Amino acid sequence: MKKKFDNLILITYLLIIIVIVYGGATFGTKYYRELMNQPGVVIKDGVQIATIIVNEVGYEPQTLELKSNIPTKINFYADETATCSRQVTSKQLDFFKTLYVNKSEVIDVGKLTPGTYKYQCGMGMHTGELKVITE
Numbered sequence: 001m002k003k004k005f006d007n008l009i010l011i012t013y014l015l016i017i018i019v020i021v022y023g024g025a026t027f028g029t030k031y032y033r034e035l036m037n038q039p040g041v042v043i044k045d046g047v048q049i050a051t052i053i054v055n056e057v058g059y060e061p062q063t064l065e066l067k068s069n070i071p072t073k074i075n076f077y078a079d080e081t082a083t084c085s086r087q088v089t090s091k092q093l094d095f096f097k098t099l100y101v102n103k104s105e106v107i108d109v110g111k112l113t114p115g116t117y118k119y120q121c122g123m124g125m126h127t128g129e130l131k132v133i134t135e
């Protein structure tokens with residue numbers, strides 16, 4: 001009888017440890033991803049990276065200013081993907097991508113010439129733009 005009780009305690013402890021480790025890892029990964037996906041523009045190793053967060057209200061920020069003539073990548077980080085925000089597309093920049101929650105989709109758009117480039121969700125409810133100015 002005593003032995004059975006000990007096993008129950010051991011299993012309970014194991015379950016608690018599993019929950020703590022799994023929860024910590026899940027939370028840690030999400031926190032890390034969010035930390036790495038701050039909206040805005042950074043230039044790293046000569047590459048300009050524009051990070052845009054996709055959420056239920058659209059794109060954050062909706063307008064981003066970029067410099068021309070620098071290799072450029074657009075990083076769409078999906079905070080949430082409703083049916084229509086799951087797709088992001090731009091005719092001008094020639095891409096069509098499917099997004100996944102808590103994941104980044106990085107699009108290499110090369111060196112851009114000055115101008116305004118628009119992109120939108122699958123059905124065009126949400127729109128965003130990139131303003132490329134002369135470096």
Ligand SMILES: [Cu+2]
Pocket residue numbers: 084085121122123124125126
């Ligand atoms: Cu939409």
